[in-house]
Amino acid sequence: DGSGNPKQIIGRQGFGPGEFGSWIIPYITETGFITGIIPESGGSSYNLFSPDYKFIERKNMQFSELDKQWKKEHGLSTVLYDGVYSYSQEERLICSKALGKPEGKSEKWYYVIAYQNKGDTKVISVQEDPLNTSPSIKEDGVFLFHLLPDRKFVYTNSHINRSFKDGNWYYSLFVYDLKTHEQKEIKRFYNPVSIPDSVIYRTTEYPENLPEYFLESLKKEERTRREKLEAIKVYAPLHHIITDGTLIFALTWEYDKEKGCIVEIIDSITGKYLRSAYFPFIPDFLKNGYAYRLKTGSDIFPEVEKYKVNPAVYSK
Incomplete structure (x- = not known):
């Protein structure tokens, strides 16, 4: 309460x-x-x-x-x-x-x-x-899944489910109906986002007094990570999907320091893109127009934060 x-x-x-x-x-x-x-x-x-x-x-x-x-x-x-x-x-x-x-x-x-x-x-x-590598590179795509009402769900593999056609990039979402076993593909245009040098060449600090073999293993893993990011150059189209009712919220890698992450809102029934919105943080859940975030830590009592989402985001 x-x-x-x-x-x-x-x-x-x-x-x-x-x-x-x-x-x-x-x-x-x-x-x-x-x-x-x-x-x-x-x-x-x-x-x-x-x-x-x-x-x-x-x-x-x-x-x-x-x-x-x-x-x-x-x-x-x-x-x-x-x-x-x-x-x-x-x-x-x-x-x-x-x-x-x-x-x-x-x-x-x-x-x-x-x-x-x-x-x-x-x-x-x-x-x-997509994370079946060492080190895993989430920037190159992850498997995403979320339930929808009426025994449906949406999923995608943002590493694989993207395509290039007529000079444009598209990502795909799949809506599956457990009652009929029919699947619908939703394709959405996106602009690839370049991975900044600050992410590729991040500063890595290692704990002191590590055994030499372990320290070298960590450094090798970081070199491998850097080389993979240099090779892929751009982010995968999505890093999260969340649903609220029949709406799908697709979280892209487009980001504004002042406003937050760009989220695309898609109607799972019609497959139509409705609008985009800025989210200042990634919610753990969306429910009935509210965003929930769980705060935890070794030195705090867990808290559930609840925020009302602007109703304009939900209008169809």
Whole structure:
């Protein structure tokens, strides 16, 4: 509530400091079911709660029939479940990172999106993980995903899902309908943004008294990062997507020091671009016209900040 007191405790209160090793990561769908991913399990286990916050079950995906099926049918050796979105006890959308050789591809890490309903599983998308490098270069693209109402979701791989045609660059968003299993592509023109020298040739400070071999390893990684940024020259089109209702907020790399990040607002139903707006920070969530940001730190109590977004941003 407004005083910082819990309105609802899901599960039970802890008995004291140190009982829980880390936060449970909750995923909530439009039906109200809550899925809590357990970090200590490597993302393979989750707790499921009903819309009235009653515990239903704990499931370990690592020993599930789904895990066995994926590994056998899609050539996967390791599956890490990044997100599980439950619409009921039998229906869920699953996002995972998987190591393997799906459909004859080379062995790499992939992002896999799958839908499970009453035991039947449909693999929707298998795309290479853009951060499957050392060091990872987020400037060259990341995998992005967000839920939409009415059992839909939007996703893109900003490393891969961009194209060049007639002298212009375009990025693609994909809206998938779990009810009909139809997918719609939304293409949007964008201007590539050059990566500034301040990012490529950043000043790196290393802790003192590091072992020589470890220090050299860090310096080598930084050299590799610099060489990769020199080679790609420009940012990928997007670094985040967030949804609020049926609207998609696509966060670009275009940035103004005074105003913030340029965000493109797109109607997921019509596929039309509506307008752009400046966001002074990247929200953790958007909900009913409000932006939420979670502030955490080793020396502060966590805070949830709530900001009202200018209604003009939402007008259609």
